[in-house]
Amino acid sequence: MKYNKVTEDVLNELKEIIGEENVLTNMEDLEKYSHDETAIGVKALPEVVVKPEDTDQVSKILALANERKIPVTPRGQGTGLCNGAVPIYGGILLSLERMNRILEIDEDNLMAVVEAGVVLSDLRAEVEKRGLFYPADPGERTSAIGGNINTNAGGMNGVKYGKTRNYILGLEAVLPSGKVLNLGGKVVKRSTGYDLMQLIIGSEGTLAVVTKAILKLVKLPKMFMTLYVPFNNLYDAARSVSDILRERITPTAMEFVERDVILEAESKVGKTMPHHDSEAYLIIRIEGDKEEELYENAEGISEICMRNNAVDVLVADTKERQDRIWDIRSIFYEAIVKSGTVELVDAAVPPRKIPEYVEKVKELSRKYGIRILSYGHAGDGNIHVHPIKGDLSDEEWSEKLPKLMEDLYREARALGGVVSGEHGIGWTKKRYLPICLDEEEIRLMKEIKRIFDPNNILNPGKIFDIEP
Structure with a gap:
């Protein structure tokens, strides 16, 4: 795909739109926006970084870029794990970090109106002051x-x-043409034509630039409890997950982790967990408004786990004890990345298939001679699989890794799974997309992209490539 460069004339027009101080071109600034948090990924320098403060400015920037056929890469905080916000083709890096205002918290309707650059932790802290809760919780x-x-x-x-x-x-989203869409609203139910809002959600900034959102809130639960459950084998842990969900006990979180991941995290955080000799663990959080309800659910979960040969069920019912467990859980990825060169597979399989998938992962680890660590969200089948370079030579790693990655995705698909459960496709996973989507699905997606973005200026090179 051929694009035009950012010329001096374009820079001057950008400065007129958002002010000279919000148009960055020095190398130090460009380098900061050349990557995200992908462990093994690409770096690509934008030609300019722009920081608009409102939707009108975003609209004018996109209209200019579309007219001049200059690629635009939208970016929030750059925390993605698949190079989704990396400006592969250079051009304009559109940072939404200045659009970080919480515009309204509607306590009567349990809703919040926010700009796209609002940081998740800031939103949660603000709504929790009012006894409310925004449940979506990426790590x-x-x-x-x-x-x-x-x-x-x-x-x-x-x-x-x-x-x-x-x-x-x-x-509220801005099309590549600069036109502004207002989709949905403060209504709970809607059955009015095609749902373009849901189409834009999950489209990785390839169809439109999201500038504002109306979010649904819930009441903040009054009490939490955490259960830490070691097992001697993966199948017992996975069977416990299915049995818990079948009993209509719905934990807030239900995490699966292998022993080696716990050990890796402990070494980084300086805290230890019991039962190091167990093969697999479940970390389960439950919540409620009444103590009686909380303990009743904890007892039900404990009975199910013990029936499935759990080694023990450790209950953390104080904030200090729970924080200790979740502090270790929160650094799994960071701890693994610090162990050396690491790849990441974000596959999702049916929850009951977790042990089969993890066994396949172990088989592939032995086949390729590559160490692999696994953990993930047991309740929804989303497993994070990390191949680690370790002592392999660069040549061995480069030769074996692509084959291993493809096999890991194919095994997930064979079990009814998908390539990505939550991180998206971005640049790093697009070669694997055909493993879980057929040609007609991908063709339709490309046609949708062409309708929204006929000049292919918006986050090009992500999810799939568009032929001229």
Whole structure:
């Protein structure tokens, strides 16, 4: 795909739109926006970084870029894990970090209106002051709401609360042409034509730039409890997950982790967990408004786990004890990345298929001679699989890794799974998309992209490539 360069004339027009101080061109600034948090990914320098402060400015920037056929890459906080916000073709990096205002918290209707650059942790802190809760909870609390919307981010709360799209009631989004769409609104039900809002959610910034969102809130639960459950084998842990869900006990979070991941995290955080000799663990969080209800659910979960040969069920019912467990859980990815060169597979399989998938992962680890660590969201079947370079030579790693990655995705698909459960496709996974989507699905997606963005200026090179 051929694009035009950002000329001096374009820079001057951008400065007129947003002010000279919000148009960045020095190398130090460009370098900061050349990557995201993908462990193994690409870096690509934008030609200019622009920081608009409102939707009107975003509209003018996109209209200019579309007219001049200059690529535009939208970016929130750059916390993505598949190079989704990396400006592969240079051009304009559109940072929404200045659009970080919480515009309204509507306590009567349990809704919030926010700009796309609002940081997740800031939103949650603000609504919790009012006894409210925004449930969508990707592991990276410093991510931006706009980025969460673009990837339909999930996280640990998914087993009970679902993903980001379940909490989006309305969107303001700017098309590549500069036209502004207002989709949805402060209504709970809608059956009015095609739902373009849901189409934009999860489209990874390839169809429109999200500038505002109306979010659904819930009441903040009064009490939490955490159960830490070691098992001697993966199948017992996975069977417990299915049995718990079948009993209509819905935990807030239900995490699966292998022993080696716990050990890796402990070494990084300086805290230890019991039962190091167990093969697999479940970390389960439950919530409620009444102590009696909480303990009743904890007892039910404990009985199910013990029936499935759990080694023990450790109950953390104080904030200090719970924080200790979740502090370790929160750094799994960081701890693994610090162990050396690491790849990431974000596959999702039916929850009951978790042990089969993890066994396939172990077989592939032995086949390729590559160490692999696994953990994930047991309640919704989203497993994070990390191949680690370790002592392999660069040549061995480069030769074996692509074959291993493809096999990992194919095994997930064979079990009824998909390539990505929550991180998105971005640039790094697009070669694997045909493993889980057929040709007609991908063709339709490309046609939709062409309708929204006929000049292919918006986040090009992500999800799939568009032929001229």
